[in-house]
Amino acid sequence: MIRARSLWLQAGGPVIGAGVAVLAAAGLLLLAGVSPLEAFRQMGLGAFGSANRMADVLVVWGPLALVTAGLLATFAAGLWNIGIEGQIVMGAIGVTGVLRLLQDAPLSPWLVLAIALAAGMAAGAAWAVLAGLLKTIGGVNEIFGGLGLNFIASALILWLIFGPWKRPGIGSMSGTEPFPEALGLPNLAGTRLSLWSLALGLAAVGVMALLLSRSVLGLRLRAVGSNARAAFLLGVPTRRHLLTAFGMCGALAGMAGFVQVTAVYHRLIPSISSGYGFLGLLVALIIRCRASWVVPVAAFFAAITIGGIQLPIALQLDSSLSGVLQGLLVLGVLFSDGFRHRAAARS
Amino acid sequence: MDWTAILLTGLAGVLATAGPLVMAAIGEALSERAGVVNLSLNGTLILSAMTGFAVAVATGSLAAGFLGGAAVGAAAALLVAAAGITLRQSQVAVGFVLALTLRDLAYFLGTPFIGAAGPRLDVLPVPVLERLPVVGSLLFRQDVMTYASFLLVAAAWVWIYRTRPGLTLRGLGEQPAAAFVRGADVTRLRYLYTVAGGALVGLAGPMYSLSVKAGWKGTISGLDGLGWIALALTIFGGWHPLRIAAGAYLFAFLQWLGVVLQPFLPGIPSQVLQVAPFPFMILTLVLVNVGQAEWTGRLLALMPEGGRRRLAGLLRLLRANPPAALGQTFERE
Numbered sequence: 001m002i003r004a005r006s007l008w009l010q011a012g013g014p015v016i017g018a019g020v021a022v023l024a025a026a027g028l029l030l031l032a033g034v035s036p037l038e039a040f041r042q043m044g045l046g047a048f049g050s051a052n053r054m055a056d057v058l059v060v061w062g063p064l065a066l067v068t069a070g071l072l073a074t075f076a077a078g079l080w081n082i083g084i085e086g087q088i089v090m091g092a093i094g095v096t097g098v099l100r101l102l103q104d105a106p107l108s109p110w111l112v113l114a115i116a117l118a119a120g121m122a123a124g125a126a127w128a129v130l131a132g133l134l135k136t137i138g139g140v141n142e143i144f145g146g147l148g149l150n151f152i153a154s155a156l157i158l159w160l161i162f163g164p165w166k167r168p169g170i171g172s173m174s175g176t177e178p179f180p181e182a183l184g185l186p187n188l189a190g191t192r193l194s195l196w197s198l199a200l201g202l203a204a205v206g207v208m209a210l211l212l213s214r215s216v217l218g219l220r221l222r223a224v225g226s227n228a229r230a231a232f233l234l235g236v237p238t239r240r241h242l243l244t245a246f247g248m249c250g251a252l253a254g255m256a257g258f259v260q261v262t263a264v265y266h267r268l269i270p271s272i273s274s275g276y277g278f279l280g281l282l283v284a285l286i287i288r289c290r291a292s293w294v295v296p297v298a299a300f301f302a303a304i305t306i307g308g309i310q311l312p313i314a315l316q317l318d319s320s321l322s323g324v325l326q327g328l329l330v331l332g333v334l335f336s337d338g339f340r341h342r343a344a345a346r347s
Numbered sequence: 348m349d350w351t352a353i354l355l356t357g358l359a360g361v362l363a364t365a366g367p368l369v370m371a372a373i374g375e376a377l378s379e380r381a382g383v384v385n386l387s388l389n390g391t392l393i394l395s396a397m398t399g400f401a402v403a404v405a406t407g408s409l410a411a412g413f414l415g416g417a418a419v420g421a422a423a424a425l426l427v428a429a430a431g432i433t434l435r436q437s438q439v440a441v442g443f444v445l446a447l448t449l450r451d452l453a454y455f456l457g458t459p460f461i462g463a464a465g466p467r468l469d470v471l472p473v474p475v476l477e478r479l480p481v482v483g484s485l486l487f488r489q490d491v492m493t494y495a496s497f498l499l500v501a502a503a504w505v506w507i508y509r510t511r512p513g514l515t516l517r518g519l520g521e522q523p524a525a526a527f528v529r530g531a532d533v534t535r536l537r538y539l540y541t542v543a544g545g546a547l548v549g550l551a552g553p554m555y556s557l558s559v560k561a562g563w564k565g566t567i568s569g570l571d572g573l574g575w576i577a578l579a580l581t582i583f584g585g586w587h588p589l590r591i592a593a594g595a596y597l598f599a600f601l602q603w604l605g606v607v608l609q610p611f612l613p614g615i616p617s618q619v620l621q622v623a624p625f626p627f628m629i630l631t632l633v634l635v636n637v638g639q640a641e642w643t644g645r646l647l648a649l650m651p652e653g654g655r656r657r658l659a660g661l662l663r664l665l666r667a668n669p670p671a672a673l674g675q676t677f678e679r680e
Contacts, residue, residue: 032456080439143386143439144582147575152626155619162616278447285440318565320454327448331426334441338434 017336021328028324034315043322046310047303055191059264060276060302062197063088063256067280068294069204070252075289076212077245078225083131083146084253084277086153087124091254093157094123095261096176096268099183100165109182117258124254125247127153132246136239158270165268175269185263194263202295204252209291221245253277279305279326286330288337301326355484357603363489364559365592365599366496367392367551371577372584372591373503374547378424380507380586381540382520382672385427386442389574390449391545392552395419396570397457399553400563404465412466413492413553420549421542423449428541431676432534438674446574454566461565468492468558492554499547503588516540520670523677533677551577579628586670594631598624 026036047057067084074081081087098116105112127149134145165176185194212218223231224241232238260272283301287293308322371388378385385391395416403412423445431438471494473487486497507513515536518526523533555570556563576598584591601624609620647655 028452028455032458080443082443141582144579147579148626148628148630151572151622155622155626158622159616159619162619282444282447285444318455318458320451320566323451324448324455327444327451330444331441331448334436334444335430335434338430338436341435342433 013336013340014333017332017334018329019332020336021325021332024328024332025321025325029317029321032317034317039311039315039317039321042310042314043304043307045307046314047307049310052191053306055188055193057299057302057306058198059191059193060274060305061299062194062201062263063259063274063276064280064283064298064302065201065294066204066252066256066259067277068283068298069201069208069291070249071280071284072208072212072289072291072294073221073245073248075284076218076225077221077242078228079132079135079242079245080143081128081131081146081246081249082143082281083128083149084249084280085273085275086146086150086277087127087250087253088257088260088273088277089150089153089157090127091120091124091250091257092261092268092272093153093160093257094254095120095258096160096165099179099261103179103183112183113185113262116262117255120258120261121251121254124252124257125250128246128250128253129243132243136242154270157268157272161268161270173270175265175267178267179262181266183262184266185259187263192264194259197259197263200255200259201298204255205291205294208248208252209294212291217241217244282326282330286333355481357607358600359485359488361596361599361603362485363493364602365595366489366493367554367559368573368577368580368595368598369496369500369592370492370554371548371551371574372580372595373499373588374420374544374551375578375581376544376584376586376588376591377503377516377547378541378544379581379673380516380520380670381537381544382523382670382675382677383428383431383537383541384438384442384674385424385541385545385548386439386578387423387427387445387449387574388548388578389572390446390453391420391423391548392555392574392577393568393570394423394449394453395549395552396556396568397453397460397552397563400463400465400556401457401460403553403557404460404463407466409466409468409557412557413550416551416553417546417549419552421546424541424545424548425538427545428538431674432537432541435676450571457563457565460563463563465562466557467561490558492550492558495550496554500588500592507588517670520672523672523675527677537677548574548577576628582669583628583631585668594628598628601627 026040029036029039046053048054067088071081071084095116098119099112102112102115131142131145131149134140134149135142138145161173161176166172167177185196187194212221220231220236220241221244223234223236224238224245228238231241256276257272260274261268265272279301280298283294283298287297304322304326308319308325311317311319311321371392375385375388398419399412399416402415403409406412426445427438427442430436430441468490470488470490473494476487477483479487505513507516515526515529515531518529518531519533519536519540527533552570555573556568560569562568580591580594580598583594605620605623609615612620647659650658
């Protein structure tokens with residue numbers, strides 16, 4: 001009886017939580033004077049209504065899967081890598097720097113892209129390790145160090161776009177001069193989607209899943225995450241492992257920045273991260289860092305993001321409904337977890 | 348107008364723009380002193396700004412607007428408290444999700460009010476005192492809520508350090524078990540302080556939308572990020588009302604400086620000057636924290652006597668220890 005009940009709670013909890021979240025979103029839509037069914041239908045059409053829109057969902061999925069895979073490492077080590085937004089930005093800046101430097105060099109475009117990818121990953125990793133050093137040496141909680149580094153990265157990208165890297169004539173929010181086509185990842189005809197971005201995303205999720213569940217490094221990261229003091233006493237160099245987790249996450253964030261620059265925008269724009277870092281944190285929270293869920297849930301969240309773009313056109317609603325829905329889903333699951341633990345503790 | 352008059356007007360403006368930050372950061376400090384981290388500030392601030400403006404437009408009453416904002420802040424804090432205290436979920440996780448969700452909710456629900464004509468808090472000079480030289484135009488020619496922010500600094504300091512309930516409050520965050528043994532209802536008080544602190548954060552929103560940055564402009568209202576700054580101020584200020592206020596005034600002063608100096612710095616894009624104070628805040632945070640890192644002590648021991656004393660004194664002055672039980676759930680055994 002108790003077992004059946006706990007099993008039901010196990011599976012049913014998150015579903016009920018998500019259901020309540022959807023009901024809450026429906027309530028908000030009614031408040032805004034719109035039929036919830038019509039709004040959800042428009043979001044579905046916006047995400048899956050045509051081949052091009054489905055391609056757009058995958059355009060979001062690539063970088064989102066990359067950052068979520070990275071966050072698996074930091075969450076495993078018990079770290080809140082809020083600085084991931086800045087790490088994507090720094091990655092994109094590193095990529096753009098290399099492309100600008102080498103775009104006229106007599107090198108194969110693929111070699112230039114490979115160097116740019118390495119530079120982007122290094123820049124993202126460096127920014128993440130900086131947050132890690134602030135924590136381990138400076139005693140600054142990674143949440144606040146990360147937020148500060150996010151602000152610094154956004155100041156830097158604005159300065160570059162309006163200063164040294166501005167378009168001939170005048171700098172503008174539309175970004176830097178676009179790169180020649182050869183210096184971009186090949187897109188599927190008529191879309192902004194590159195199969196490379198999907199391959200990188202899948203590979204990152206796969207490698208990270210194996211690394212965390214099957215390797216000594218993964219075991220140690222999880223040991224540090226669950227009890228840093230005990231891990232330290234057992235001989236795991238805590239500080240080094242925290243920095244390793246930051247570095248891995250930052251490298252994948254930098255890779256997301258590479259995808260954004262070379263496959264999606266083909267230039268550097270002020271909002272190059274598109275908020276995918278924070279969205280990745282939401283995905284990691286809702287799946288409670290289980291690697292096998294990254295691929296489908298990141299796709300679902302990407303579909304919500306793209307589906308929302310349709311709302312202002314079809315229903316004169318603000319597209320921020322996407323963010324509200326995503327957030328409510330995560331809250332619903334977090335609260336259902338809480339109720340489940342409470343019920344388990346009582347019985 | 349001569350230069351002193353311009354400077355005084357500017358500085359009076361700095362005190363007013365820092366008002367909402369003071370309000371929000373002290374609200375957060377009360378919550379954290381009780382042991383609960385409310386990370387939702389950035390979302391709460393924007394949603395309460397939108398709500399306050401919308402309510403004031405709909406009812407024509409400024410007071411109703413501020414009450415609406417406070418209600419939003421209290422409700423958000425109640426969610427964090429319920430998840431963190433009763434349901435034993437990560438306070439950081441729930442707060443972070445709320446920070447994103449409530450911001451988007453504000454943009455979603457606020458669409459009809461974008462650009463609406465709304466009421467605005469008037470300056471209310473204090474009779475007689477406003478005639479004082481310098482101080483008069485700085486402190487006594489402000490609006491009601493700015494006065495409230497001045498009073499809150501003093502009131503919070505007295506409450507935390509000079510009253511019996513304040514002593515209990517400090518105990519809640521440092522040693523909840525000890526507070527419990529001495530008869531404090533830890534859970535109830537934590538709820539109370541979190542919700543009260545949230546209400547103060549909720550007042551900060553309308554202070555922007557009904558006064559400092561009057562109106563609602565959706566995503567370009569210029570409020571995104573200020574909640575994170577308020578959170579940083581709480582830590583920078585070492586959970587101490589006077590130091591929090593000092594940090595808020597410094598931040599507002601730097602922002603003002605950015606605007607004033609812009610014509611003299613043509614090489615720096617205005618967008619960069621606007622965000623410059625944010626990294627500066629974080630650098631200060633690092634300085635504050637360096638004092639308590641374990642290696643600082645070792646490094647200090649290596650220094651010559653005279654300089655060491657002075658440096659150690661300086662670091663002690665900057666030092667701020669977080670409440671020991673911050674973010675932890677309290678279990679009665």
